[in-house]
Amino acid sequence: MKSFFVTGTDTDAGKTVAAKALLDYFAGERLSTLAMKPVASGCFNQQGRWVNDDALALREAMTMDCDYSLTNPYSFEQAIAPHIAATEENIEITEQVLVGAFNDVRALKPDVVVIEGAGGWELPLSDTLSMPAFVKQTNAEVVLVVGLKLGCLNHAVITERAIRADGMRVAGWVAVDTQSREMPYREQNIATLTRRLTSPCLGILPYTPDWRGRDLSTYINDFCR
Numbered sequence: 001m002k003s004f005f006v007t008g009t010d011t012d013a014g015k016t017v018a019a020k021a022l023l024d025y026f027a028g029e030r031l032s033t034l035a036m037k038p039v040a041s042g043c044f045n046q047q048g049r050w051v052n053d054d055a056l057a058l059r060e061a062m063t064m065d066c067d068y069s070l071t072n073p074y075s076f077e078q079a080i081a082p083h084i085a086a087t088e089e090n091i092e093i094t095e096q097v098l099v100g101a102f103n104d105v106r107a108l109k110p111d112v113v114v115i116e117g118a119g120g121w122e123l124p125l126s127d128t129l130s131m132p133a134f135v136k137q138t139n140a141e142v143v144l145v146v147g148l149k150l151g152c153l154n155h156a157v158i159t160e161r162a163i164r165a166d167g168m169r170v171a172g173w174v175a176v177d178t179q180s181r182e183m184p185y186r187e188q189n190i191a192t193l194t195r196r197l198t199s200p201c202l203g204i205l206p207y208t209p210d211w212r213g214r215d216l217s218t219y220i221n222d223f224c225r
């Protein structure tokens, strides 16, 4: 089994869209998949349970099925920094619960698990815990999603460096056009990312308003053969 943790240059970088594209790609490779959005802030009540749009989109794209609570063990109502949302709900996010959910997902024996982070790499989860501590326990390779906007070059280089400094392997990066209006000098920016990042480009995702219903596998380069 392989696991990929999808992080980004920031919140709104396009992690959910890129994670969906990875799930579509693995499905096209005839690999079975499960997805996780372990910590979600910005949830709504659906039939008595708090659910999150990212988690639901990833669950639609995965090829296997599992209980919602394994995909998304922590779901907070407010769309704010998760550790603050957790405090507001008198909940402490623990590594034990996160790793427990990951192990339960792994026990279902998918070929691939795709895990979407929240915010950027160094996301606080409590006063003492940050997301990288959980990622380390999963042994996942990290995919860095770069939301194409002014400022992304600095954020991308620093994030790739931070992931490696934390001892994790970077599988590569995916650039995402998150807005209808193309970033000025888009190609030059992508060329700079290609030169300055030392991991490979795994794909470039164009602006696709109906991305949820589309097969995005075509935008992912072959990297898992």
Ligand SMILES: Nc1ncnc2c1ncn2[C@@H]1O[C@H](COP(=O)(O)OP(=O)(O)OP(=O)(O)O)[C@@H](O)[C@H]1O
Binding pocket: 008, 010, 011, 012, 013, 014, 015, 016, 017, 018, 054, 117, 118, 119, 120, 176, 177, 178, 179, 205, 206, 207, 208, 209, 210, 211
């Ligand atoms: N390629 C795209 N085409 C169309 N819309 C996009 C694309 N990429 C991102 N978006 C939109 O931009 C917004 C931010 O993208 P997304 O939700 O994937 O970010 P994220 O990194 O997952 O953020 P979060 O930290 O909240 O999980 C969303 O409204 C999404 O629908």
Ligand SMILES: C[C@H](N)[C@H](N)CCCCCC(=O)O
Binding pocket: 011, 012, 040, 041, 042, 078, 079, 080, 081, 082, 118, 119, 120, 123
């Ligand atoms: C609610 C939002 N869309 C994300 N899911 C959470 C982003 C947290 C960012 C925390 C931070 O680094 O400041």
Ligand SMILES: [Mg+2]
Binding pocket: 015, 016, 017, 054, 116
């Ligand atoms: Mg998301």
